[in-house]
Amino acid sequence: xxxxxxxxxxxxxxxxxxxxxxxxxxxxxxxxxxxxxxxxxxxxxxxxxxxxxxxxxxxxxxxxxxxxxxxxxxxxxxxxxxxxxxxxxxxxxxxxxxxxxxxxxxxxxxxxxxxxxxxxxxxxxxxxxxxxxxxxxxxxxxxxxxxxxxxxxxxxxxxxxxxxxxxxxxxxxxxxxxxxxxxxxxxxxxxxxxxxxxxxxxxxxxxxxxxxxxxxxxxxxxxxxxxxxxxxxxxxxxxxxxxxxxxxxxxxxxxxxxxxxxxxxxxxxxxxxxxxxxxxxxxxxxxxxxxxxxxxxxxxxxxxxxxxxxxxxxxxxxxxxxxxxxxxxxxxxxxxxxxxxxxxxxxxxxxxxxxxxxxxxxxxxxxxxxxxxxxxxxxxxxxxxxxxxxxxxxxxxxxxxxxxxxxxxxxxxxxxxxxxxxxxxxxxxxxxxxxxxxxxxxxxxxxxxxxxxxxxxxxxxxxxxxxxxxxxxxxxxxxxxxxxxxxxxxxxxxxxxxxxxxxxxxxxxxxxxxxxxxxxxxxxxxxxxxx
Amino acid sequence: xxxxxxxxxxxxxxxxxxxxxxxxxxxxxxxxxxxxxxxxxxxxxxxxxxxxxxxxxxxxxxxxxxxxxxxxxxxxxxxxxxxxxxxxxxxxxxxxxxxxxxxxxxxxxxxxxxxxxxxxxxxxxxxxxxxxxxxxxxxxxxxxxxxxxxxxxxxxxxxxxxxxxxxxxxxxxxxxxxxxxxxxxxxxxxxxxxxxxxxxxxxxxxxxxxxxxxxxxxxxxxxxxxxxxxxxxxxxxxxxxxxxxxxxxxxxxxxxxxxxxxxxxxxxxxxxxxxxxxxxxxxxxxxxxxxxxxxxxxxxxxxxxxxxxxxxxx
Numbered sequence: 001x002x003x004x005x006x007x008x009x010x011x012x013x014x015x016x017x018x019x020x021x022x023x024x025x026x027x028x029x030x031x032x033x034x035x036x037x038x039x040x041x042x043x044x045x046x047x048x049x050x051x052x053x054x055x056x057x058x059x060x061x062x063x064x065x066x067x068x069x070x071x072x073x074x075x076x077x078x079x080x081x082x083x084x085x086x087x088x089x090x091x092x093x094x095x096x097x098x099x100x101x102x103x104x105x106x107x108x109x110x111x112x113x114x115x116x117x118x119x120x121x122x123x124x125x126x127x128x129x130x131x132x133x134x135x136x137x138x139x140x141x142x143x144x145x146x147x148x149x150x151x152x153x154x155x156x157x158x159x160x161x162x163x164x165x166x167x168x169x170x171x172x173x174x175x176x177x178x179x180x181x182x183x184x185x186x187x188x189x190x191x192x193x194x195x196x197x198x199x200x201x202x203x204x205x206x207x208x209x210x211x212x213x214x215x216x217x218x219x220x221x222x223x224x225x226x227x228x229x230x231x232x233x234x235x236x237x238x239x240x241x242x243x244x245x246x247x248x249x250x251x252x253x254x255x256x257x258x259x260x261x262x263x264x265x266x267x268x269x270x271x272x273x274x275x276x277x278x279x280x281x282x283x284x285x286x287x288x289x290x291x292x293x294x295x296x297x298x299x300x301x302x303x304x305x306x307x308x309x310x311x312x313x314x315x316x317x318x319x320x321x322x323x324x325x326x327x328x329x330x331x332x333x334x335x336x337x338x339x340x341x342x343x344x345x346x347x348x349x350x351x352x353x354x355x356x357x358x359x360x361x362x363x364x365x366x367x368x369x370x371x372x373x374x375x376x377x378x379x380x381x382x383x384x385x386x387x388x389x390x391x392x393x394x395x396x397x398x399x400x401x402x403x404x405x406x407x408x409x410x411x412x413x414x415x416x417x418x419x420x421x422x423x424x425x426x427x428x429x430x431x432x433x434x435x436x437x438x439x440x441x442x443x444x445x446x447x448x449x450x451x452x453x454x455x456x457x458x459x460x461x462x463x464x465x466x467x468x469x470x471x472x473x474x475x476x477x478x479x480x481x482x483x484x485x486x487x488x489x490x491x492x493x494x495x496x497x498x499x500x501x502x503x504x505x506x507x508x509x510x511x512x513x514x515x516x517x518x519x520x521x522x523x524x525x526x527x528x529x530x531x
Numbered sequence: 532x533x534x535x536x537x538x539x540x541x542x543x544x545x546x547x548x549x550x551x552x553x554x555x556x557x558x559x560x561x562x563x564x565x566x567x568x569x570x571x572x573x574x575x576x577x578x579x580x581x582x583x584x585x586x587x588x589x590x591x592x593x594x595x596x597x598x599x600x601x602x603x604x605x606x607x608x609x610x611x612x613x614x615x616x617x618x619x620x621x622x623x624x625x626x627x628x629x630x631x632x633x634x635x636x637x638x639x640x641x642x643x644x645x646x647x648x649x650x651x652x653x654x655x656x657x658x659x660x661x662x663x664x665x666x667x668x669x670x671x672x673x674x675x676x677x678x679x680x681x682x683x684x685x686x687x688x689x690x691x692x693x694x695x696x697x698x699x700x701x702x703x704x705x706x707x708x709x710x711x712x713x714x715x716x717x718x719x720x721x722x723x724x725x726x727x728x729x730x731x732x733x734x735x736x737x738x739x740x741x742x743x744x745x746x747x748x749x750x751x752x753x754x755x756x757x758x759x760x761x762x763x764x765x766x767x768x769x770x771x772x773x774x775x776x777x778x779x780x781x782x783x784x785x786x787x788x789x790x791x792x793x794x795x796x797x798x799x800x801x802x803x804x805x806x807x808x809x810x811x812x813x814x815x816x817x818x819x820x821x822x823x824x825x826x827x828x829x830x831x832x833x834x835x836x837x838x839x840x841x842x843x844x845x
Contacts, residue, residue: 387556427559428685464554472567472687473559474615480550511550513557513622 028096030089030139031066031106033057034074034082037407039112039119047407048196049110050075052147052206056108059213063267063311066106079123082109083133090137097138104141104264107134110206113148135182141264143227147187147206149194183264184255185209185231187238192250195242201295205252208237208299215269215310216300223270223309230266237301267311275312275334276319277341278302283321287342290318292492293447309339319347327352371398371500373526375416379508380519387425388510389464389518390433394418396524402445410443410454422466429473431466438463441486452490458504459483482506488524496530553618561627561646562615563687564654564678568608570687570723571730573597573753575761576790578817587813587822588830589794593784596765600732600751603717607674607695610658611644625649631661637706639663643670654678656693660700671699681724692720701743713737715746727754727762759788760842767796772826774802785842789815793839798826812839 035053037046057073060066072085093103112119117126187194187205200207217225217233235252242250284304291297314336321328330347375394379385396416417436443456465477484506490498504522619627630643646656655677659670676693695717715735722729730753738745751765762785771778778801786792796809803826812821822832
């Protein structure tokens with residue numbers, strides 16, 4: 001649950017003047033999408049605000065008619081960075097307006113809000129001044145969506161609706177101006193918390209809003225999702241999901257101040273024609289489409305006798321529909337540029353213990369993994385360095401904890417040991433070299449469906465020793481701390497198993513004979529298993 | 532952040548990263564500068580005879596001479612061997628120092644051992660003592676030495692020597708044990724650069740008359756080949772020939788890896804004529820096979836000297 005405040009979706013949207021369709025103009029859409037898990041010292045870090053922002057940014061640029069160059073994504077940004085982005089977008093919109101284009105701004109914010117202010121890390125923006133700032137901007141249409149606790153404070157002054165009672169005639173002239181003004185959506189009322197869910201890997205509101213924008217909200221069945229359709233869908237699903245939660249029911253709000261009438265098309269599911277098609281004859285119910293990482297990519301509520309198109313990126317998805325006594329599960333591949341129909345016959349019965357959505361929960365909460373493999377390391381300053389520390393193969397074991405300190409952060413402990421033969425070339429003395437390292441790493445990873453790259457830092461305690469074949473010389477040892485950097489990628493080969501390729505660069509201060517800075521590199525191949 | 536904090540942080544970081552241990556290639560070179568006992572002590576195959584009287588006379592005196600000289604060398608080489616047991620106390624670019632370390636038995640005294648690289652292939656070293664609490668620069672040397680390695684022959688091969696001199700310590704009041712004060716000096720020179728390995732030892736010992744003025748000198752030379760052949764030359768004093776004069780013999784022995792050998796004892800002083808030479812040979816069991824002893828013909832054995840092993844001079 002988002003104890004502090006989560007949500008915020010501000011989008012500015014366009015709409016149109018009610019006047020004659022013949023006078024409709026092309027609408028230039030801009031977007032500012034911001035997410036910040038950090039709300040400052042008196043709040044607990046959120047888990048999914050940044051991820052929600054990325055998801056909305058992806059939908060707007062892929063399906064929402066926002067050119068990539070007109071979309072600004074801010075993750076973990078400060079208030080000054082956010083305000084600067086608004087100024088920058090306004091300047092570009094003014095240029096467009098001078099060229100005779102109509103403009104719309106979609107503003108989305110997911111993060112903390114507390115004590116009447118949006119919290120972006122340690123910085124704040126008072127909600128009232130933010131609203132005034134957006135209201136004063138010169139876009140023809142502004143749609144602001146806030147996914148944060150008590151974000152309803154932004155809509156309580158005027159036109160706020162707790163229920164999606166709209167029955168506005170949609171003007172499906174996609175991309176044409178039919179209305180203008182200011183629309184504000186919030187994830188909760190002014191006295192409610194907005195909640196996150198590990199099971200869906202995001203906030204309830206943003207999750208359902210995203211699912212609606214992907215096609216789930218297309219009540220009219222025309223392949224286009226309007227603002228009101230999206231809101232109505234997000235409202236229903238959010239209230240339903242949170243009604244029984246510990247945090248209590250969460251009610252999104254809607255505020256509009258539009259001149260003219262008509263609705264704004266937010267996404268066009270048809271034009272891209274890429275995703276999953278639920279035919280009319282498909283059973284009704286809530287369908288979950290789970291991506292390769294275990295995240296719920298879309299949650300679609302389908303009624304009897306209607307069809308639904310859900311725009312999804314190419315890839316393999318697991319499909320789940322929940323029945324009172326069992327699940328219906330299956331898999332479907334979405335190829336590039338094709339809308340694949342889901343056939344009920346391809347689904348099979350499964351017990352609740354096989355719920356694929358649980359994979360998502362595992363992926364996005366703290367979890368341990370254990371890896372074992374082989375490494376090879378060598379100092380750079382050969383041959384003098386190798387005369388001290390010969391190239392060595394080692395066996396290594398890594399124990400990693402993911403998403404504990406922060407999402408997509410890995411804290412890892414590793415132990416490696418190895419031995420090899422060497423030669424002290426200055427005296428021609430052969431020796432047996434042994435090394436053991438105990439290290440801790442802090443890594444950041446970017447989970448992908450099949451490949452997860454990672455980088456980070458590492459601090460190793462190195463224990464090295466050697467025994468000479470000629471017992472004339474005493475055994476020698478050396479221990480030191482060695483800082484370094486780590487990079488690599490994990491290649492998922494099975495649901496819980498990955499093959500990891502990893503490289504390290506380390507600094508080694510050798511200070512016995514003299515102070516020498518010896519670097520060494522290390523390559524490793526490991527097999528990692530999620531515990 | 533203030534400059535003091537930066538400095539403090541830098542020092543803490545440097546301390547954290549600084550390694551510890553004795554892991555050093557250069558230390559090995561300094562260790563090699565000090566002779567190893569096995570490099571210098573004489574070695575002759577041991578006799579398996581239960582009755583030592585059955586051993587050839589010159590083989591027996593050679594065994595005795597080797598045992599005595601090796602015991603003498605062990606006393607000092609055992610001390611310097613410490614450099615191969617402990618890591619240096621301090622290192623400089625051209626030296627290694629072990630100590631000061633409190634002496635185990637000589638209460639109130641401490642020692643240190645210093646090895647200096649004077650040139651890329653020249654090391655000198657010294658073992659010094661002082662009373663605990665004395666001025667840091669007031670040390671009395673007991674042993675000084677040098678070594679010139681010959682890398683082409685191996686890092687431990689080369690030419691060197693050391694001198695044990697007790698005079699400084701005696702003056703300083705060092706409490707010698709077991710009448711060690713009667714030893715004046717041991718001068719050792721050696722070459723291990725190539726075979727044969729040669730070692731020359733001169734021992735000057737005071738006569739125990741309380742004056743520390745009269746000295747007896749003992750010398751020996753030892754050589755050995757890679758195939759186990761060895762040779763030794765030393766002087767022997769005693770009543771070997773009937774008469775009032777103390778006899779002095781110069782003994783030269785050579786032996787094979789099997790133990791078989793031959794020896795010559797030349798009278799350099801004594802009751803018999805100076806210049807008389809005893810020739811004795813023995814087999815691998817150290818029993819004599821030939822003996823020609825001009826001053827005691829009853830001890831002669833055999834008549835065919837060709838039975839003696841042919842052992843070139845080393």
